Amino acid sequence: MADLSIDFAGIRSPNPFWLASAPPANSGEQVMRAFDAGWGGAVWKTLGDPIVNVSSRFGAVDYAGQKVMGFNNIELITDRGLEVNLREIREVKKRYPKHAVIASLMTETKEDWKVLIRRCEDAGVDGLELNFGCPHGMCERGMGSSVGQEPKLLQEITAWTKEFAKTPVLVKLTPNIGDILDPGIAAVKGGADGLSLINTIKSIIGVDLNRLVPEPRVGNASTNGGYCGPAVKPIAMHMVASLARDPEVTIPISGIGGISNWRDAAEFIALGSTSVQVCTAVMHYGFRIVEDMIDGLSNYLDEQGMTSVRQLVGRAIPGFREWGDLDLGYQIVAKIDANKCIGCQLCVAACQDGAHQCIFTGPNDQQRPPHAHYPGTATAPRPQILGTVAGDRVPWVDEPECVGCNLCALVCPVPGCITMQETATETGDTWNRRVQEGRDKIPGGIHE
Amino acid sequence: MKSVLPQRRDELQLKDKKPLYSAAEARAEADRCLYCQDAPCIKACPTEIDIPTFIKKIATDNVRGSAKTIFEQNLLGYSCARVCPVEVLCVGACVYNAWHREPIQIGRLQRYATEKATEAGKPVLFTPAPPTGKRVALIGAGPASLACAGYLALEGHAAVIFEKRPFAGGLNTTGIAPYKLHVEDALHEVEWVQALGVEITTGMELGKDVFGKDLLRDYDAVYLGVGLGEDTKLRIPGEDGDGVYGATAWIERMKLTPTSERKLGRVLVIGGGNTAIDVARECALLGATEVTMVYRRDAASMSGYAHEMEGARKEGVRLVTRATPVAFERDAQGKLTGLKVTVDGAEQVLPCDMVALAIGQSKMHAIAAEFPGVELDARGCIVADPANGATGNAKVFSGGDCINGGKEVVNAVADGRNTARYLNQAWK
Ligand SMILES: Cc1cc2nc3c(=O)[nH]c(=O)nc-3n(C[C@H](O)[C@H](O)[C@H](O)COP(=O)(O)OP(=O)(O)OC[C@H]3O[C@@H](n4cnc5c(N)ncnc54)[C@H](O)[C@@H]3O)c2cc1C
Ligand SMILES: Cc1cc2nc3c(=O)[nH]c(=O)nc-3n(C[C@H](O)[C@H](O)[C@H](O)COP(=O)(O)O)c2cc1C
Ligand code: SF4
Ligand code: SF4
Ligand code: SF4
Numbered sequence: 001m002a003d004l005s006i007d008f009a010g011i012r013s014p015n016p017f018w019l020a021s022a023p024p025a026n027s028g029e030q031v032m033r034a035f036d037a038g039w040g041g042a043v044w045k046t047l048g049d050p051i052v053n054v055s056s057r058f059g060a061v062d063y064a065g066q067k068v069m070g071f072n073n074i075e076l077i078t079d080r081g082l083e084v085n086l087r088e089i090r091e092v093k094k095r096y097p098k099h100a101v102i103a104s105l106m107t108e109t110k111e112d113w114k115v116l117i118r119r120c121e122d123a124g125v126d127g128l129e130l131n132f133g134c135p136h137g138m139c140e141r142g143m144g145s146s147v148g149q150e151p152k153l154l155q156e157i158t159a160w161t162k163e164f165a166k167t168p169v170l171v172k173l174t175p176n177i178g179d180i181l182d183p184g185i186a187a188v189k190g191g192a193d194g195l196s197l198i199n200t201i202k203s204i205i206g207v208d209l210n211r212l213v214p215e216p217r218v219g220n221a222s223t224n225g226g227y228c229g230p231a232v233k234p235i236a237m238h239m240v241a242s243l244a245r246d247p248e249v250t251i252p253i254s255g256i257g258g259i260s261n262w263r264d265a266a267e268f269i270a271l272g273s274t275s276v277q278v279c280t281a282v283m284h285y286g287f288r289i290v291e292d293m294i295d296g297l298s299n300y301l302d303e304q305g306m307t308s309v310r311q312l313v314g315r316a317i318p319g320f321r322e323w324g325d326l327d328l329g330y331q332i333v334a335k336i337d338a339n340k341c342i343g344c345q346l347c348v349a350a351c352q353d354g355a356h357q358c359i360f361t362g363p364n365d366q367q368r369p370p371h372a373h374y375p376g377t378a379t380a381p382r383p384q385i386l387g388t389v390a391g392d393r394v395p396w397v398d399e400p401e402c403v404g405c406n407l408c409a410l411v412c413p414v415p416g417c418i419t420m421q422e423t424a425t426e427t428g429d430t431w432n433r434r435v436q437e438g439r440d441k442i443p444g445g446i447h448e
Numbered sequence: 449m450k451s452v453l454p455q456r457r458d459e460l461q462l463k464d465k466k467p468l469y470s471a472a473e474a475r476a477e478a479d480r481c482l483y484c485q486d487a488p489c490i491k492a493c494p495t496e497i498d499i500p501t502f503i504k505k506i507a508t509d510n511v512r513g514s515a516k517t518i519f520e521q522n523l524l525g526y527s528c529a530r531v532c533p534v535e536v537l538c539v540g541a542c543v544y545n546a547w548h549r550e551p552i553q554i555g556r557l558q559r560y561a562t563e564k565a566t567e568a569g570k571p572v573l574f575t576p577a578p579p580t581g582k583r584v585a586l587i588g589a590g591p592a593s594l595a596c597a598g599y600l601a602l603e604g605h606a607a608v609i610f611e612k613r614p615f616a617g618g619l620n621t622t623g624i625a626p627y628k629l630h631v632e633d634a635l636h637e638v639e640w641v642q643a644l645g646v647e648i649t650t651g652m653e654l655g656k657d658v659f660g661k662d663l664l665r666d667y668d669a670v671y672l673g674v675g676l677g678e679d680t681k682l683r684i685p686g687e688d689g690d691g692v693y694g695a696t697a698w699i700e701r702m703k704l705t706p707t708s709e710r711k712l713g714r715v716l717v718i719g720g721g722n723t724a725i726d727v728a729r730e731c732a733l734l735g736a737t738e739v740t741m742v743y744r745r746d747a748a749s750m751s752g753y754a755h756e757m758e759g760a761r762k763e764g765v766r767l768v769t770r771a772t773p774v775a776f777e778r779d780a781q782g783k784l785t786g787l788k789v790t791v792d793g794a795e796q797v798l799p800c801d802m803v804a805l806a807i808g809q810s811k812m813h814a815i816a817a818e819f820p821g822v823e824l825d826a827r828g829c830i831v832a833d834p835a836n837g838a839t840g841n842a843k844v845f846s847g848g849d850c851i852n853g854g855k856e857v858v859n860a861v862a863d864g865r866n867t868a869r870y871l872n873q874a875w876k
Contacts, residue, residue, distance in 0.1 A: 064507070065479040342546040345485035361486070389546035393488065413482055414547065 002301035003308040004294065006040075008252050008274050009168040009193040011127045013100040015040035015297075016269065016309055017290050020256050020277035021104035021129060021172070024287070026078065028088025032095065037287035038294055041100030043196070043277060044089060046077035046131045047116065048106040048143075053079050059205035059216040061231065070231035071280045072205040074216060074223055076137040077106050082116075086123040093124035102170065106131040106143050110160050117164045127167045130158065130192075132183070133174035133199020135226045145199070148174035151186035158190025168193035170254060173239075175232075176202050180239040185248050195243060196254040196277065198236045200226025229280035233258030237271055244272025245317055261289070262296030269309065270316035324435070329427025332404040332420040334359070334397045338385045340417040343393030347408035347418060358401035359408060362392060452614070453635075454706040459626035462733050465759075466530070466556055466628075471509075474560040478507035481552050484543055489554060492541035494862045495522035499538060503557055515565030516573055518558055523598040524591050524861045526566060526637045527620050529558035530629045532858050533722075535755045566640050576645045577604035582875050585610065585663045586671040587654045587815070590618020591857045592848025593673030594641050595864030596837075601645035603872045608667075609646060612653035615704070618675055619849075620857060622700040625726045627733070631703050660818030664843055669871055670819070671837070672830060672846035673864060676809035676854055682718070686776030691784030695719070695727045695806035702730065712736035713801030716787055718773060719743065720750035724806035725760050731804070732763040740766045740798065742773065742789060768798070776803070809854065819844045829853050837867035845871070 004015040018041035019025040019034055026045040034042060053075055061070035078085060093101055103120040105128055107113055117128060132154055134144030147154050154171070161169050171187035173180065175198040187195055202224050206215040214222035236257025243249045255273030259265050260281035268276050281289055297309065306312055336347070351359035358378070360366055366378040378398035387394040397408075409418040434440045469477065481503040489499045497518055505514035518525035534540070534555040542551035565573060582605040586593040589611035597607035615621045620634040642648060652658050654674070663670045679694025681687060693701075695717070715736045717728040720743035732739045741760075743750060746769050750757065761767075771789040777797060779785050786799045811828025821841035823831045830846045832838060837845035847863025849855065 065476055342543040343484075343488065344482045344543045346482060349485035390543070 002298050002306055003310075004040075004298060004301075006274055006309060008100070008254065009127070009170070011041070011100050011102065011168055011194075012098070013040040013275060014098060015294055016273075016275040017041070017265065017293050018043055018100065018102075018254065018275050018277045019282060020279040021046050021102075021131065022279035022283070023075070024279065024282040026080070027085075028092050031088075031092050031101070034282075034287045034290075035092075035096045035099050038290040039099075039287065041102065041126075041275065042092075043102045043104050043129050044085065044125075046104040046106050046134070047082060047085055047120065048077050050079050050081055051076040051137070054218045056216040056218065057225075059225065060229075061205060068229060068280070068284050070205070070227060071229035071283070072203050072216075072225040072227045073200070074136050074218075074225040077104075077131070077134065082119070086119060089120070089123040089125060093126075100126050102127045102129050104129045104131050104172070106134070106138060108141075108143060113157070113160050114164045117161060121166055125167060127170060127193075128161065128165055129170040129172050129196055130161060131172050131199070132157075133172050133197075135174060135176055135200055135202045136224055145174040145176050145202075148172075148183055148199070149177050151182045154183050155186040155190035158187055158192050162191040170194040170196050172196040172199055172256075174199050175235060175239055175257075180242055181246055184243045185246070188249055188251060192251060194252045194254060194274075195249070196256060197239055197243070198232070198257045200228045201232055201235065203227035228257065229284075230258045230260055233264060237268060240268060240273055241271040241317065241320060244314055245320060260284075262293045262300065265293055266297055266300055266312065267316075269312045270314070272314040272317055274310075274313055322432075324432040325430050327426045327428065327430060328434075329424055329429045330422075331424040332422050333399050333402040334404070334408050335419050335421050336385075336395060336397060337417050337419070338387040338394045339389070340414050341387045341390045341394045342414055342417075343387065343390030344413060345393065345395060346411045346413065348395050350407050350411045355405050355407040356401060356403050358398040358403075359395050360398060361395045366398075453631060453704070456707045457631070457704065458702040458707050458734060459630060462626040462730065464627060466559070468563055469556055469560045474506050474557060475509070477553055478503045478557055480544075481507070482543065488541040488543060489538040489552075493522075493538045494856070494858045495528075495865065497521045497525065497538075497558075499554055502561060503552065503554070506557055506561055511561055511564045512570075512573065514561035518562055519573065521865075522858070522861055523595045523641065523865065524620075524637060524857065525558055526562040526640070527591070527624075527629055527634060528858045528861060529555050529562055530633070531620070531624050531856075533753055533756070533856060536753060537858070566636070572643070574602055574644060576602050579606065580604040580875065582606065582669075582871075583608070583667045584669045584671060584871070585658075585667040586673060587658075588612075588618060588672070588674040588848075589616035589638070589648055589650070590673050590675050590848060590860060591620060592618075592675075592850075592860035592864040593671060594618075594638065594646070595861040596671050596673065596845075596847065596868045597646040597864075598641045598644050599865050599868035600871065603868070605872070605875070607646045609648040610652040610654060610658050611648060611650045612656075614650050616648050616650060618673075618860075619696075622703060623696055623723075624857075625699075625730055626703060627729075655814050655818055664819070664841075668843070668875075670844045671864075671867060672815060672819075672822075672839075672844065672850060673848045673860070674812055674815050675849040677812045678810050679805055680808040680810055682773055682805060682807065684773055684775050686778055686784075689776075689778065689782055689784070691801065692776060692803045692805065695723050695804045696809065698804050699727060699730065702734070714738040714799060715740070716798055716800045716803045717741045717806055718787075718803065719806030719808075720745070720752055721806060721808075722752045722756060724804075725752040725756045725765075727804045727806055728765045729756075729760045729763050731802075732760070732765050736802075738766075739764065740768055740800075742771045742787070742798065743767065743769050744772050746770060771796075771798075811853075812850065815850070822846075827853050834863070835866060836870035837863055838870075 021043040025042045031042045057075045060068045063069045103125040132148035138144035139146040171192040252274040254275045255268035256277040265276045363380045412418045483500045502514045502517040538554045544551040586609045600607040616638045617634040715731045771791045774788045777786040786797045816822045832846040832851045837847045845867045848860035
């Protein structure tokens with residue numbers, strides 16, 4: 001069985017699964033139950049001067065029967081006294097010395113940072129995470145994302161904390177910026193030992209159409225909140241990968257954003273995360289989800305022939321190229337397995353209306369589409385392919401016209417029914433190469 | 449009309465087999481629909497309702513819009529949702545079947561949308577066009593006439609229905625199995641159609657209270673939606689007398705008259721069609737001690753639907769095939785005691801307390817005689833163009849059971865709608 005333990009900038013954890021700083025890591029009692037369930041670490045709910053929260057404070061997007069595809073909150077940092085939290089942290093560290101306990105912090109003045117760091121380290125935390133991400137409530141007070149959005153300020157405050165901290169300092173970034181590299185590199189320059197991202201994305205989760213008030217509703221009003229959950233995963237992965245690829249970013253990354261199972265975690269790790277943090281999925285299903293995360297990741301590593309999770313870190317990064325370096329000669333086309341097809345013709349609707357008009361039905365439907373570079377008719381295969389279940393409702397692909405965009409395969413409800421098959425493998429012809437060799441002018445442009 | 453219904457009726461003992469979905473159930477089911485392109489379910493519906501569209505509207509909680517999509521093609525979408533044999537129509541064509549997965553419950557979704565949108569207190573769904581001055585008389589207040597009249601009224605044409613019975617609705621009111629549709633629900637739909645501007649006069653029989661020549665004089669068109677006639681008889685010894693009923697007459701009594709004290713006892717149902725299966729099931733559900741269907745050929749030749757027969761068997765209905773009735777047996781007081789049949793040539797007596805004859809309904813020759821040019825075919829059905837209902841008389845149109853010999857409610861609705869569309873087009 002693969003070794004799941006990690007060393008994150010000196011913070012050791014039996015596995016890469018940490019609770020993100022959020023309601024699941026709000027109290028000692030919760031964190032201890034999480035550790036019992038298998039979580040390797042916890043970033044405590046952000047400490048600072050206790051705040052007053054509103055009611056209600058959460059909202060969710062459900063999609064096609066799936067609950068909580070996206071989640072948002074207008075909650076602030078901890079509403080519990082510092083002393084209570086520190087006492088509990090001390091207790092947790094005493095009982096779980098091998099697990100990682102990281103204090104998330106947010107405050108204003110240099111002096112306050114000094115006090116907060118000292119008191120947390122005295123309580124025995126393994127590391128610190130600076131919350132420069134909260135996009136509501138705290139930023140108006142000059143904290144949270146208002147720091148994360150100002151690379152200079154972020155660098156300065158990071159440097160202050162490094163003056164005082166004896167344990168590793170992680171900087172948690174906000175995604176509410178133009179380019180994640182700016183705050184990321186500022187954190188590195190400020191001396192951070194690690195990066196955590198993403199915090200939540202500024203959002204309005206919905207509108208109550210009966211009362212005509214945004215949600216989550218506080219009396220007869222609401223405000224923008226922070227978006228998270230499965231829906232934000234692609235955005236978070238892009239930001240993690242973007243930092244992981246950058247040569248200036250030499251410190252480890254803790255990946256956060258929509259991680260719900262081992263597959264999500266493995267993807268984040270392959271894109272350069274050393275640890276992963278989870279909030280929404282725990283809020284939805286509880287601590288128990290970590291069992292499959294550990295089990296699934298471990299099975300996956302075994303199947304891949306990797307002996308430790310460290311071997312997976314960043315393994316998908318070389319597979320990332322800039323657009324201009326992608327192979328222009330590589331070609332795939334759609335193939336429909338007539339015997340799997342159920343005849344819903346969603347691929348036809350998608351290709352006709354949303355792609356390149358090259359999927360047809362029946363032998364007489366062969367009007368060559370307006371998109372075509374030359375007029376003519378598509379040629380239906382002879383004999384017409386009949387499906388075992390869908391009969392003559394099985395559509396057919398005009399292969400020479402198929403641009404291999406994938407859309408039909410994405411919308412087909414039957415797994416494995418439409419596959420995209422290679423017709424030409426890599427040729428090495430890229431846009432950048434064309435530019436270099438002066439082959440970048442294609443007929444039909446502006447200057448003809 | 450509902451107010452004159454007896455409070456206690458036998459039919460009320462039979463509860464809905466497919467109850468109304470809750471909002472959450474409806475949305476969960478609607479979300480499963482794939483929204484097929486050129487969807488096969490649409491083609492399988494005789495009224496060609498845009499099924500994927502109405503289902504998607506349920507998924508987005510646009511229940512009013514969903515009901516409108518349904519009613520645009522099928523004005524009686526409310527009763528059709530409950531009585532259609534969906535297993536052989538829309539649901540039977542759903543692509544999920546090909547995938548060996550549970551098909552979308554189109555009927556139940558249709559019931560949800562139409563029932564919710566026509567609930568008392570809901571805003572009106574349609575506003576009729578201003579009057580055109582055209583007037584149509586419709587004979588019979590069954591699904592064919594109701595659909596025709598409703599669509600005519602929406603276009604601003606005056607539609608007046610003459611119905612011989614005290615209740616409108618046709619077989620929806622008098623014949624449909626109560627576990628699909630109760631009388632109140634059929635009448636609710638009738639009232640909804642009336643609210644579109646349709647006028648209905650009950651207790652008016654063509655050939656007795658109203659006459660063809662007067663209608664042809666007073667109206668721009670006449671629509672015949674008279675359905676089929678009385679139950680057919682066997683014409684064998686002992687048939688006349690207590691205990692032997694025509695199936696539709698028995699069902700009508702059970703649905704519309706006050707609950708009888710009489711126990712059902714041992715019941716024989718003669719026939720192998722859907723009416724026979726319905727009546728057998730209803731008797732079983734009403735507590736008959738024994739229900740046996742007696743059919744003259746083998747089970748595979750039965751015209752009733754397999755899914756309905758399966759339902760009847762679950763209710764405990766037995767089936768005797770290859771049996772030909774020869775005579776009814778009665779005791780000295782005239783009380784029914786049994787039915788003598790021959791099974792593969794051998795005689796046998798099936799003991800019973802009641803017999804329902806579900807061997808077909810007669811055709812109504814008298815109706816045709818009222819209108820010069822209207823003809824009957826060899827089966828006794830009115831000859832009409834299925835595309836628009838046109839008969840041999842340029843002013844007379846017809847549809848439903850009386851032209852097709854007895855199909856489903858949805859076929860009658862399609863016929864009525866097509867005639868309305870045709871007339872409206874002609875009068876534009
Ligand atoms: C027992 C039974 C069960 C059925 N179950 C189903 C089912 O589950 N699902 C389904 O889809 N279909 C079912 N059907 C079939 C369905 O009821 C018919 O196809 C449908 O009702 C036909 O509609 P219609 O308008 O043509 O005729 P009808 O519904 O028969 O209506 C005809 C109307 O005309 C009136 N009328 C007749 N003569 C005159 C006259 N001279 N003057 C004035 N009025 C007159 C009658 O009183 C009646 O109200 C069933 C039929 C029967 C008999
Ligand atoms: C209700 C709630 C409260 C949160 N509070 C904090 C917080 O106090 N400090 C912090 O750094 N992040 C906070 N977050 C952000 C999460 O730690 C995490 O970055 C984000 O939810 C993305 O991860 P997820 O998609 O797994 O939920 C909070 C998130 C939620 C939903
Ligand atoms: S989407 Fe898939 S199942 Fe549907 S018609 Fe196309 S190939 Fe067949
Ligand atoms: S890959 Fe794109 S272009 Fe090709 S058939 Fe599918 S949808 Fe059409
Ligand atoms: S065939 Fe089934 S899945 Fe497709 S549109 Fe009709 S109901 Fe929906």
